[in-house]
Amino acid sequence: MKQIFGEYAEETVKSKEFLKIGFTPNSTQLQQRWRNNGLSADFLADYLTTFFPIDDNEPSTLQRATELKGAVSYIANELLENSMKFHNPNDDYPITLEVKLYNEHLVLCVTNSISPANLLKFQSIIHDLEHIEPQELYVRQIKQASKNDGNSSGLGLLTIIDDYEAKIGWKFETIQTQKPTEQTLVTTMVQLSI
Amino acid sequence: MDIITEDYSIKYDTETSTIHWQGIMRLNGKEYNPIAELLNEIAALEPSQITLNLQKLEGLNSSGITMLGKFIFKLAKKKTIGLLIQCSKKITWQQKSVKNFQRLMPKLQIEWD
Numbered sequence: 372m373k374q375i376f377g378e379y380a381e382e383t384v385k386s387k388e389f390l391k392i393g394f395t396p397n398s399t400q401l402q403q404r405w406r407n408n409g410l411s412a413d414f415l416a417d418y419l420t421t422f423f424p425i426d427d428n429e430p431s432t433l434q435r436a437t438e439l440k441g442a443v444s445y446i447a448n449e450l451l452e453n454s455m456k457f458h459n460p461n462d463d464y465p466i467t468l469e470v471k472l473y474n475e476h477l478v479l480c481v482t483n484s485i486s487p488a489n490l491l492k493f494q495s496i497i498h499d500l501e502h503i504e505p506q507e508l509y510v511r512q513i514k515q516a517s518k519n520d521g522n523s524s525g526l527g528l529l530t531i532i533d534d535y536e537a538k539i540g541w542k543f544e545t546i547q548t549q550k551p552t553e554q555t556l557v558t559t560m561v562q563l564s565i
Numbered sequence: 566m567d568i569i570t571e572d573y574s575i576k577y578d579t580e581t582s583t584i585h586w587q588g589i590m591r592l593n594g595k596e597y598n599p600i601a602e603l604l605n606e607i608a609a610l611e612p613s614q615i616t617l618n619l620q621k622l623e624g625l626n627s628s629g630i631t632m633l634g635k636f637i638f639k640l641a642k643k644k645t646i647g648l649l650i651q652c653s654k655k656i657t658w659q660q661k662s663v664k665n666f667q668r669l670m671p672k673l674q675i676e677w678d
Contacts, residue, residue, distance in 0.1 A: 441657020
């Protein structure tokens with residue numbers, strides 16, 4: 372079974388520059404693996420700057436590289452944090468994060484397993500993102516977080532779409548695992564113009 | 566009224582009612598609670614205006630944006646305390662996301678370096 376939401380584009384032209392990292396979140400302590408999200412995101416962002424050389428005589432190249440690095444670091448970290456929140460803790464399917472570079476855009480993809488309970492929750496977040504106007508959703512999420520006394524509001528995906536003007540899409544697919552049950556995987560894809 | 570860790574610091578200057586933020590904050594949801602409590606304690610002092618100086622806060626995740634958003638929304642409802650946010654154009658997350666706080670508090674002042 373496969374389901375697509377939002378702007379999810381299967382790769383038609385192969386990227387010539389890409390980097391993929393994978394890890395299994397159950398193997399380390401929560402605090403340590405949470406810290407790892409930031410380190411992985413910064414690593415990807417730093418790695419990409421190689422492809423955007425800075426010309427000292429052209430200040431716009433520095434500005435562009437700095438902005439792109441900041442954007443990739445923020446987005447990759449949000450995608451990883453989300454994958455941690457929604458992955459299925461009962462399996463040891465690795466979370467993967469991949470960045471692919473193309474001529475005019477770059478793609479960030481995170482894949483993780485998801486439990487049936489989290490699947491419904493995640494699809495309801497996607498539904499809101501697709502059907503509610505961003506400004507309205509932003510205020511609603513903050514008000515909701517104020518009521519619940521929490522700091523998690525689902526704002527991560529909304530900021531990626533609205534603040535960073537990125538395209539976002541999701542692929543849900545069911546695969547057969549070694550266990551008798553099936554496993555659902557979700558890939559979140561972010562496309563960013565460069 | 567300060568919070569200082571290896572990765573970030575939050576320091577309150579009582580004379581100017583300015584909260585200085587520094588470093589990178591990518592905490593996990595509830596880990597922001599002590600910071601939210603500090604902000605509430607400062608608001609309870611009832612200064613006429615609070616300044617959030619974010620110019621050295623290089624990184625903040627969406628849970629951190631939510632924590633700040635909740636505080637700003639609370640001040641907007643309270644109506645007795647003005648708010649100024651000082652930001653840096655060199656820091657991407659501020660350039661992209663700070664303007665949204667005005668949706669929660671239309672009278673919020675934003676100053677760029």
